[in-house]
Amino acid sequence: xxxxxxxxxxxxxxxxxxxxxxxxxxxxxxxxxxxxxxxxxxxxxxxxxxxxxxxxxxxxxxxxxxxxxxxxxxxxxxxxxxxxxxxxxxxxxxxxxxxxxxxxxxxxxxxxxxxxxxxxxxxxxxxxxxxxxxxxxxxxxxxxxxxxxxxxxxxxxxxxxxxxxxxxxxxxxxxxxxxxxxxxxxxxxxxxxxxxxxxxxxxxxxxxxxxxxxxxxxxxxxxxxxxxxxxxxxxxxxxxxxxxxxxxxxxxxxxxxxxxxxxxxxxxxxxxxxxxxxxxxxxxxxxxxxxxxxxxxxxxxxxxxxxxxxxxxxxxxxxxxxxxxxxxxxxxxxxxxxxxxxxxxxxxxxxxxxxxxxxxxxxxx
Amino acid sequence: xxxxxxxxxxxxxxxxxxxxxxxxxxxxxxxxxxxxxxxxxxxxxxxxxxxxxxxxxxxxxxxxxxxxxxxxxxxxxxxxxxxxxxxxxxx
Numbered sequence: 001x002x003x004x005x006x007x008x009x010x011x012x013x014x015x016x017x018x019x020x021x022x023x024x025x026x027x028x029x030x031x032x033x034x035x036x037x038x039x040x041x042x043x044x045x046x047x048x049x050x051x052x053x054x055x056x057x058x059x060x061x062x063x064x065x066x067x068x069x070x071x072x073x074x075x076x077x078x079x080x081x082x083x084x085x086x087x088x089x090x091x092x093x094x095x096x097x098x099x100x101x102x103x104x105x106x107x108x109x110x111x112x113x114x115x116x117x118x119x120x121x122x123x124x125x126x127x128x129x130x131x132x133x134x135x136x137x138x139x140x141x142x143x144x145x146x147x148x149x150x151x152x153x154x155x156x157x158x159x160x161x162x163x164x165x166x167x168x169x170x171x172x173x174x175x176x177x178x179x180x181x182x183x184x185x186x187x188x189x190x191x192x193x194x195x196x197x198x199x200x201x202x203x204x205x206x207x208x209x210x211x212x213x214x215x216x217x218x219x220x221x222x223x224x225x226x227x228x229x230x231x232x233x234x235x236x237x238x239x240x241x242x243x244x245x246x247x248x249x250x251x252x253x254x255x256x257x258x259x260x261x262x263x264x265x266x267x268x269x270x271x272x273x274x275x276x277x278x279x280x281x282x283x284x285x286x287x288x289x290x291x292x293x294x295x296x297x298x299x300x301x302x303x304x305x306x307x308x309x310x311x312x313x314x315x316x317x318x319x320x321x322x323x324x325x326x327x328x329x330x331x332x333x334x335x336x337x338x339x340x341x342x343x344x345x346x347x348x349x350x351x352x353x354x355x356x357x358x359x360x361x362x363x364x365x
Numbered sequence: 366x367x368x369x370x371x372x373x374x375x376x377x378x379x380x381x382x383x384x385x386x387x388x389x390x391x392x393x394x395x396x397x398x399x400x401x402x403x404x405x406x407x408x409x410x411x412x413x414x415x416x417x418x419x420x421x422x423x424x425x426x427x428x429x430x431x432x433x434x435x436x437x438x439x440x441x442x443x444x445x446x447x448x449x450x451x452x453x454x455x456x
Contacts, residue, residue, distance in 0.1 A: 089415070116415065116416060117415045117416025117417070118415065118416070119383075119398065120416070122381075139415075142369070142414055142419070143414065145401055145419070146398075146414065146415045146416060146417040149398065149417065157381065157382075194368070194369050194414065194419070197369070197412070197419050197420050220368070249422060249426050250412060256401055256402075256419055256420060258400065258401045258402075258403060259401040259417075262400075262401070
């Protein structure tokens with residue numbers, strides 16, 4: 001375990017893994033929702049420390065991966081307009097649209113800029129009053145307060161040239177959809193630590209009682225994840241279904257109330273399309289009507305774009321935990337981070353990129 | 366995208382009506398909005414996601430998390446641009 005040896009808490013990690021080995025008697029399938037957690041698991045080889053009975057499948061918690069193709073195509077179309085400056089997070093540039101990506105839109109002369117924070121988008125709008133600045137705002141509940149504040153500020157400052165193309169997704173409805181699926185294999189979930197830092201874990205109590213499924217809120221370090229896995233295995237072995245919080249240093253039951261208030265003020269819950277999964281009822285956020293002046297979907301006349309996914313890409317099944325990235329015939333050959341067929345190979349949080357970065361030599365050998 | 370990194374608040378001021386902190390992330394100093402962590406003072410450690418502090422953490426915890434993220438190579442792309450850079454011009 002090369003990676004574990006490098007980590008200073010390697011002994012604790014091995015201790016936790018040994019406890020899991022002792023405890024487990026039945027096969028079980030666990031899902032980590034968050035793509036950041038998927039990367040920790042792959043980077044440190046945590047799955048290889050686990051007994052063969054414990055299978056980890058990777059969830060849809062990569063906002064870049066689930067941003068609908070239509071939204072990517074719209075952003076590419078907007079970037080081509082001479083008066084528009086298209087602003088987004090770095091990961092979005094290489095995400096394949098139907099026939100191009102934002103990186104190519106930039107190369108062909110589009111004004112596409114990468115920002116770290118939506119507040120930088122506001123700065124660009126302030127200092128370029130002649131440009132229409134469109135911020136492609138994606139994310140889960142963790143990012144929603146930041147994006148909400150950007151729109152709130154634009155309204156408050158009277159910045160007429162700041163617009164948001166929003167694609168926001170929510171975790172609990174996605175878990176509900178996975179659990180209702182007739183082909184679901186997942187028996188327990190690691191809930192995403194930073195989503196819960198913002199939202200609290202109270203939303204997950206309902207899922208636990210409705211589906212009698214164990215859920216543990218987990219952090220992002222190797223030891224966090226092994227502890228969360230241990231807690232889930234213990235529950236499954238004891239026939240329990242409880243909500244537990246492993247990430248106590250950051251997560252409370254109620255979460256960050258000021259952040260939730262701002263999200264509530266700016267956004268409303270709506271049906272949302274997830275790339276690879278489809279429409280999930282009440283699983284997204286859209287701008288409220290009072291912010292229509294900053295809503296790119298309302299301001300720019302974008303005809304219904306015709307979208308097309310590459311037939312070979314199995315990212316839909318990967319995002320639902322039904323297939324592993326290495327089950328794909330294009331993995332590492334016709335699909336690489338440089339030339340991706342699907343979004344999970346692009347994003348720093350995509351499951352395909354995680355397998356490619358940490359496992360390809362083993363898998364493709 | 367949901368990665369959030371810890372940093373120490375060095376100074377608090379107001380910027381365009383937002384409570385804004387200069388935050389030290391392991392040597393890189395950048396600005397972060399503190400509106401969502403109203404109780405935070407100079408010297409406190411916060412967890413920052415896309416330029417917004419989303420929670421307060423204790424110092425030891427912040428340093429431990431920072432080192433772990435650094436060792437995993439996950440900071441690249443999640444790090445805010447340093448204060449010297451022109452915001453919005455980084456590519």
